[in-house]
Amino acid sequence: MKKIILTVLLLSMAILAKSQERQLVWSDEFNYEGAPDSTMWGFELGDGCPHICGWGNNELQFYTDNPENVRVTNGRLIIEAHKVEGKSYGYTSSKVVSTGKGDWQYGYIEIRAKLPYGKGTWPAIWMLPTLDRPLDWPMDGEIDIMEHVGYNQGMVYGTIHTKKYNHRIGTQKSDSIYVDDLHENFHTYAIDWGPEHISWYVDGDKYYTIENKGEGREGWPFDQQFHIIFNLAVGGDWGGKYGIDEKIWPQRLEIDYIRVHEANYATEKKPVNH
Numbered sequence: 459m460k461k462i463i464l465t466v467l468l469l470s471m472a473i474l475a476k477s478q479e480r481q482l483v484w485s486d487e488f489n490y491e492g493a494p495d496s497t498m499w500g501f502e503l504g505d506g507c508p509h510i511c512g513w514g515n516n517e518l519q520f521y522t523d524n525p526e527n528v529r530v531t532n533g534r535l536i537i538e539a540h541k542v543e544g545k546s547y548g549y550t551s552s553k554v555v556s557t558g559k560g561d562w563q564y565g566y567i568e569i570r571a572k573l574p575y576g577k578g579t580w581p582a583i584w585m586l587p588t589l590d591r592p593l594d595w596p597m598d599g600e601i602d603i604m605e606h607v608g609y610n611q612g613m614v615y616g617t618i619h620t621k622k623y624n625h626r627i628g629t630q631k632s633d634s635i636y637v638d639d640l641h642e643n644f645h646t647y648a649i650d651w652g653p654e655h656i657s658w659y660v661d662g663d664k665y666y667t668i669e670n671k672g673e674g675r676e677g678w679p680f681d682q683q684f685h686i687i688f689n690l691a692v693g694g695d696w697g698g699k700y701g702i703d704e705k706i707w708p709q710r711l712e713i714d715y716i717r718v719h720e721a722n723y724a725t726e727k728k729p730v731n732h
Contacts, residue, residue: 480719484560487715488530493523494554501528502553502689514595517580517694518702520547528552535713537690539579541704549707553689561588561683564721567603568648568659570714574690575641576706579608580697583647585684596624599679601656602632604647609700612638614647616658616666621676633658633666644714652721653681688713 486498501523506513519539522528527550529536539551569583585601586593600619607613617625617632624630637645637660648659658666670678690711693702 480566480722482717483565483720484562484718485716486535488533488535488713491531492529493525494528494530494535498556498559499554500557500559502555505547512694513691515691515694515696516698517691518547518698519549519551519690519692520545521553521689522550523552524550526550528554533714535688537581537688537711537713538708539574539690539692539710541707549692551690551692553687555687556685557588558685560718561685562718563681563683564652566648566650566719566721567686567716568646568719569603569686569688569716570644570646571604572642572644572710572712572714573606573614573640574709574711575608575611576703576709577609577700578693578698578702578706579606579709580691580694581606581711582687582689582691584687586687587679588683588685595619596626597621597675597679599682599684601649601651601680601684603649603658606640607697607699608703609697612636612640614640614660616649618656618668618680620679622673623677631668635660635663635665644712651680656680686716 486495501521503521503523505511505520526540527538537552537554539549541549571583573581582602583604585603587598589598596619602615602617605615605617613634613636615632615634617630619625619630622629646661650657653670655667655669657664688711690709691697
């Protein structure tokens with residue numbers, strides 16, 4: 459009888475361990491050349507005008523899908539910002555999005571990246587909800603997996619924005635970690651996102667966790683599908699807080715891979731919100 463109980467217990471533990479293994483559900487290793495895979499990636503173009511000029515942050519770049527600004531080569535996605543002359547804008551860059559092509563509710567999302575260097579750069583790896591209506595920010599929520607501003611070289615930030623917690627009213631929930639060689643070497647930036655928490659990691663080390671306090675949509679709008687965004691902004695309210703070094707351009711955000719794993723627990727995938 460004891461042997462039967464032990465066997466059942468071991469079997470149950472094995473099943474539980476198996477159920478908790480992370481399954482890869484979506485990835486891009488960028489093992490090709492040319493434009494980003496159009497079945498996985500799209501772009502947001504321009505300067506945000508007329509609706510949100512400067513992309514809501516007084517940023518100075520104009521986003522394009524030109525190879526000079528965005529390309530895949532040598533196993534990496536390159537987003538490159540350039541200083542330009544003779545235009546109504548001073549810089550070009552790119553903003554790559556997975557909207558409608560890579561959308562998830564919960565999971566472990568990791569991106570291996572090398573960041574730019576210098577005052578005025580503002581790279582971000584972040585997420586917004588996938589909706590069939592215009593975004594209502596900050597009510598709909600934002601998850602910043604990694605943000606960096608060049609005037610504070612080495613510091614990376616993980617943040618959420620909601621109606622109750624956002625930078626415009628000075629209540630955003632955020633923490634940071636110092637990585638001294640982030641512009642010289644690749645590091646892995648990740649979140650573990652579930653219905654009860656979001657945790658932030660660099661190279662597998664957790665440095666921040668936010669818990670769902672049951673505050674409803676105003677405090678926790680993260681029970682819906684989100685998509686990924688890669689962009690390299692120039693200047694802006696945060697990135698340009700202490701000016702722009704005009705001698706550093708061009709600068710790059712390089713992505714080695716993105717891997718999305720399902721959560722460690724069973725979740726019901728909800729439809730895209732209306």
